[in-house]
Amino acid sequence: MYLIKRSLLVSIWFVLLTLPLLAVKVDTTNETLIWRWENMLYVAVSAFVLYMLWLLAMRWRSRQRRSEELAQPRVHNLYSTITDNKVIVGAFNLILLAILVLLPLLSSGYQINIWTTALIYVILGLGLNIVVGFAGQLVLGYAAFYAVGAYTFGLLHQNFGVGFWVALPCGAAVAGFFGILVSLPVIRLRGDYLAIVTLGFGEITRLVLENWIEVTNGPGGISNIPRPALFNLELSDTGTAVWVYYIVLLFMLIAFISLLRLKNSRVGRSWIAVSEDETASEVMGINTTWAKLTAFALSAVWAGIAGVLFATKTRFINPDSFTFMDSALFLCIVVLGGMGSVYGMLLGAFAIALLPEYLRAFSEYRMLLFGAAMVLMMIFRPQGLIPPKARQYRVSKLLGKEAQS
Amino acid sequence: MEKALEVSGLSISFGGLKAVSNMSLTVNKGEIVALIGPNGAGKTTFFNCVTGLYRPNSGTVRLNHPERGEIDLKGLAPHVITSLGLARTFQNIRLFSKMTVLENVMMGMHSRTKAGIFTALTGSRYARAEEQRIVDESYELLEFLNLQKLYKANAKSLPYGDQRRLEIARALAAAPLVLLLDEPAAGMNPHETLELKELVRQIRDRFKLSVLLIEHDMSMVMSLSDRVYVMEYGSPIADGKPADVSRDPAVIKAYLGEEYNA
Numbered sequence: 001m002y003l004i005k006r007s008l009l010v011s012i013w014f015v016l017l018t019l020p021l022l023a024v025k026v027d028t029t030n031e032t033l034i035w036r037w038e039n040m041l042y043v044a045v046s047a048f049v050l051y052m053l054w055l056l057a058m059r060w061r062s063r064q065r066r067s068e069e070l071a072q073p074r075v076h077n078l079y080s081t082i083t084d085n086k087v088i089v090g091a092f093n094l095i096l097l098a099i100l101v102l103l104p105l106l107s108s109g110y111q112i113n114i115w116t117t118a119l120i121y122v123i124l125g126l127g128l129n130i131v132v133g134f135a136g137q138l139v140l141g142y143a144a145f146y147a148v149g150a151y152t153f154g155l156l157h158q159n160f161g162v163g164f165w166v167a168l169p170c171g172a173a174v175a176g177f178f179g180i181l182v183s184l185p186v187i188r189l190r191g192d193y194l195a196i197v198t199l200g201f202g203e204i205t206r207l208v209l210e211n212w213i214e215v216t217n218g219p220g221g222i223s224n225i226p227r228p229a230l231f232n233l234e235l236s237d238t239g240t241a242v243w244v245y246y247i248v249l250l251f252m253l254i255a256f257i258s259l260l261r262l263k264n265s266r267v268g269r270s271w272i273a274v275s276e277d278e279t280a281s282e283v284m285g286i287n288t289t290w291a292k293l294t295a296f297a298l299s300a301v302w303a304g305i306a307g308v309l310f311a312t313k314t315r316f317i318n319p320d321s322f323t324f325m326d327s328a329l330f331l332c333i334v335v336l337g338g339m340g341s342v343y344g345m346l347l348g349a350f351a352i353a354l355l356p357e358y359l360r361a362f363s364e365y366r367m368l369l370f371g372a373a374m375v376l377m378m379i380f381r382p383q384g385l386i387p388p389k390a391r392q393y394r395v396s397k398l399l400g401k402e403a404q405s
Numbered sequence: 406m407e408k409a410l411e412v413s414g415l416s417i418s419f420g421g422l423k424a425v426s427n428m429s430l431t432v433n434k435g436e437i438v439a440l441i442g443p444n445g446a447g448k449t450t451f452f453n454c455v456t457g458l459y460r461p462n463s464g465t466v467r468l469n470h471p472e473r474g475e476i477d478l479k480g481l482a483p484h485v486i487t488s489l490g491l492a493r494t495f496q497n498i499r500l501f502s503k504m505t506v507l508e509n510v511m512m513g514m515h516s517r518t519k520a521g522i523f524t525a526l527t528g529s530r531y532a533r534a535e536e537q538r539i540v541d542e543s544y545e546l547l548e549f550l551n552l553q554k555l556y557k558a559n560a561k562s563l564p565y566g567d568q569r570r571l572e573i574a575r576a577l578a579a580a581p582l583v584l585l586l587d588e589p590a591a592g593m594n595p596h597e598t599l600e601l602k603e604l605v606r607q608i609r610d611r612f613k614l615s616v617l618l619i620e621h622d623m624s625m626v627m628s629l630s631d632r633v634y635v636m637e638y639g640s641p642i643a644d645g646k647p648a649d650v651s652r653d654p655a656v657i658k659a660y661l662g663e664e665y666n667a
Contacts, residue, residue, distance in 0.1 A: 258526050265525030265532065266518055273501050273512050280499040283456055285487035285516025285579055294522060340503075390505055395544045395556070396537065 007052040014047035015040050061380060083389055096346075100249055104242040112241045116313050118353035119248045120306050125333035125345035126255045127302025132331065133340035133388075134268060135295035136275020137186075138195045141202025142330045145300040147209060147322035148175045149307020154222035154317050155215070164228035168308050175304025176297045183296035187289055190278075202327050209319040221318025225311045248309050255302055259342045262298075264391050271295055272340065332370075336377060338384020347385050406433040408469055409615040410455075410491075410583045415464030417454055424450045425639045428464070430617075432583055437609060437616045439626045439647075442636035443659055448619045449496055451636070452587055456493050457483035468582065488516035490582035494572040494589060496619070502561040506552060506571055509560045510543035513578025543578060549611070550574045550604070566597045570604070577612060584608065586618040590625055598622055602629050627651065635659065 022039040026032075082088055100119075104112045128142050149171035156162035156170060182201050186194055209216045216222070227240045228247055262268045273281040274291045282288050311317050329352060337348025356366050377384075410432040417425050425447045432438045440448050454461040457478065466478040468489060478486050492513070501509050518539060524532035547553040550570045555563060563571060569589060576584055589605070590598045602625050609616055620626050626633060627647045635643040635650060637659040643650050650656055 261528055262522070262525055266515065266520045266536070267522050267525050269504075269508065269512060270515060272503060273515075276501045276503055277499050279458060280495065280501065281512070282458065282483040283487060283493055283495075284512050284575065285484045286512075287482070287484045298522070390557075390559075391508075393507055393540045393556075394537075395507075396541045397544060 003052055003055055006055060007048045010051040011044045011048040015044050018043050057380070084392070097253075104245050109238045109241055112238070112245050113313075114354060114357045116241070116245045116248050118350050119245070119252045120310055120313070121330075121333060121349035121353040122252050122345055123248075123255050123302055123306040123309070124330050125337060125349045126252075126259050126342070127299045127306065128330050129259070129334050129337075129340065129342070129345055130262070130271070130302070131295045131299040132334050133338075134263070134271035134275065135292055136271075137292060137295065138191070138198070139296075139299070140195050140199040140324075140331065141182075141205070141327055142198075142299075142303060143322040143324070143326040144202040144205035145175045145179060145303030146307045146310070146326070146330075147205055147319070148178050148300075149304030150311040150317045150321070151209065151216065151222070151307075152304070153308045153311045154225055157225055158222055163226060164308070164312050168305065171308035172301045172304040175307065176301040179297045179300025179303075180293060182300075183293050186296070187292050199324070199327075202322075202324060206319050206322055206324075209322070216319075219318055219320070221316060221320075223316045225315045225317065227315065228312055244309075244313050248313070251305055251309060255305075256342065256345075263340075263342060263388075267291075267294065332374065336374075336385060338387045340388040341384060341386050342388075344384050344386035344388070351385075406436075408432070408467075409434045409436070410469070410617070411465075411467045412455060413465050413467075415451065415454055415461050415466065417450065417459055417461045423639050425454065425461075428636065428639070428641055430634050430641075430644075432615045432617050434469075434615055435609060435613070436631045437605065437618070437629055439630035439633045440617065440619050440636065441621070441623075441626055441633060446636040447639040448636055449587055450639075452493060452585055452619065456491055456585065457481055457486040470582070484516065487579055487581075490580070491585065492576035492579040492581035492583075493585035494569075494576050494587055496587040496591065498565075498568050498572055500560040500568060500571060500575070502559070504560055505556065506547065506558050506560055506563065507540070507543055507556040509571060510546055510574050510578045511539050513575040514539045514543065516579055546574045546578055566593055569593070569601075573604075573608070577608065580612075581614055583615045583617060584612075586616065586620075588619050588621060590620060590622045598625055601625070605629060623651075 019040065022043060023036050025034040025036060027034050103115055107115075124142070124146065128139065131137050131139050152171040152174045153162075153164070153167040156167050162170070182198070186197050189197060210218055212218070227244060230243050270281065270286045270291045273284065273286055274288050278288050281291075310321070314321075333345065333348040333352050335348075336351060337344030337346070356363070359366070359369075362369065408431055410430075412431070413429040415425060415428045416423065428447075428451055430438070430440070430451075440451070442448055450459065453459040455466050455478070461479060464479065467475050468478050468491065470476050470489060473489075476489060478489065478491070481489075501512060504512070518535055520532040520535050544553060544556060547556055550573065552563075552567060552571060552574065555567065560568070560571060569592075573584075573586070573589065576586075586605070590601050593601060605616055605618070606629070608614070618630070630647055632645065633643075633647050633650045634641060635653070635656050637655075642655045642659060643653045645653075
């Protein structure tokens with residue numbers, strides 16, 4: 001009963017709120033008012049239904065919370081049984097890899113294009129996860145490092161005719177340099193202040209790219225960026241697209257494996273410690289300045305690599321590809337996938353990059369759906385789609401005992 | 406007796422407030438020294454100065470290092486001080502809540518290990534061996550503190566007393582010369598306090614270290630410590646054997662007020 005009453009109130013409120021916007025229309029040619037009451041009906045019904053669903057979902061969540069608090073922490077649930085099983089995880093990895101490797105052979109140029117973007121987004125998600133997910137430093141200007149990588153390639157080619165394979169390490173190095181440069185003032189800041197400074201850096205980079213016309217050609221961007229060479233072979237358009245796809249896939253795999261390794265290493269643990277409690281980590285012997293610096297630098301290096309890959313894929317770059325919206329999008333990948341999670345980045349990036357492409361029919365409502373999805377995520381699964389998993393350690397002593405028993 | 410840690414003339418002020426002024430304190434090798442005083446006397450601030458979290462305005466903090474002789478710790482970064490041989494626990498427990506019990510202890514070994522980004526990325530044999538070594542050593546420390554059954558559990562899911570002991574384990578993992586405990590018995594029941602007292606003695610004997618502890622539980626201070634320092638309003642007011650200190654009129658005044666006459 002309460003549900004219906006509340007939903008009814010909300011729907012009436014929404015009708016009143018949207019009345020002047022959706023019901024009243026001025027017909028300028030006849031100078032009359034047109035009343036579109038049917039719109040009000042749509043608003044009332046949809047507000048009623050949506051609010052009811054909302055209330056039900058909130059109820060379900062609070063019930064779930066309560067049962068979680070009451071119950072002993074479950075050590076063995078389905079998720080952890082699956083993810084603890086090495087065979088299943090291995091098989092999953094193999095299938096995923098096989099799909100990604102075989103994909104370009106089975107699909108059109110358009111599909112390859114989308115999937116290349118998705119893989120670049122995975123690299124960006126992984127890179128950003130180092131600094132946001134592991135080290136816990138909120139960075140809102142990640143697109144700037146991405147831009148630095150892309151423009152390094154673009155400018156090197158334009159001015160010196162440098163090819164892809166030489167530009168790649170250059171882009172990574174320059175972006176890494178900028179990462180260190182930004183991290184120097186930023187290291188002393190925490191939380192909100194850090195976010196503001198990195199946001200500012202992102203905007204500065206974009207504005208420089210837009211206004212330093214003599215060097216960057218401003219909003220006109222840089223075109224005719226070369227595709228990577230393959231032993232002097234002449235490739236067709238689709239052929240080069242496939243070749244670029246495989247290069248991106250290769251770097252995605254390298255990023256993926258290196259992140260898995262870092263996460264379970266002394267360095268990765270120190271990042272996580274810094275993200276949790278800086279004072280305690282300092283006292284535990286962690287050089288927090290160094291930890292943050294390396295996180296920033298490494299994160300920027302991956303953005304630089306992604307930038308070079310992006311430049312070679314689109315063959316044209318301009319400042320429009322590196323706006324604050326893009327930074328926010330990359331952050332969404334990390335939040336959606338799960339902060340500090342490596343596998344989560346796959347899912348997060350695929351969701352962010354692929355869903356808008358495959359849901360072109362709803363393209364008008366894209367941002368609306370996107371926002372709604374984010375709000376729902378934060379309420380019902382704040383830890384992300386695939387939250388990071390605690391690592392299993394093998395204690396030498398116990399291995400012997402388990403073997404005996 | 407050989408000195409392990411010698412603090413002299415340590416002062417720090419925040420704005421106009423002198424939180425600690427001219428505090429001197431010595432911890433000899435193998436000694437258990439207690440630092441007591443009413444709330445707000447500056448004991449934890451003193452700890453923060455010694456461990457490098459705060460930068461004292463004046464004074465010296467000398468640590469007697471077996472290989473490097475006497476080192477002045479004043480002005481060094483906290484992580485350097487830890488690596489030189491000073492480890493501490495916190496009054497309000499500061500475990501890493503996203504990590505397991507074992508990982509928390511492994512964090513304590515950070516200053517004693519070396520693997521960096523490149524060894525981690527390449528998965529070198531050295532890094533893997535080091536990793537395995539600290540896993541095993543951490544587990545042994547947990548066994549010593551009788552927490553080994555919980556090594557997979559999340560640190561924050563532990564009962565309060567266990568969290569306190571885990572903090573001690575984490576501090577011990579840094580292999581300190583001097584262990585600083587900030588109110589280790591806070592919030593413990595009498596039985597747990599008794600166990601803790603025994604534990605501190607065991608730690609001292611097994612790891613051959615010195616202990617400096619802040620404590621409010623007088624029965625524990627009196628029976629455990631070799632010497633006691635008393636602070637009030639940031640300044641030392643008395644020091645000596647527990648029995649002597651407890652009869653000191655200045656101490657009685659600090660704790661019980663002016664009118665109290667025993």
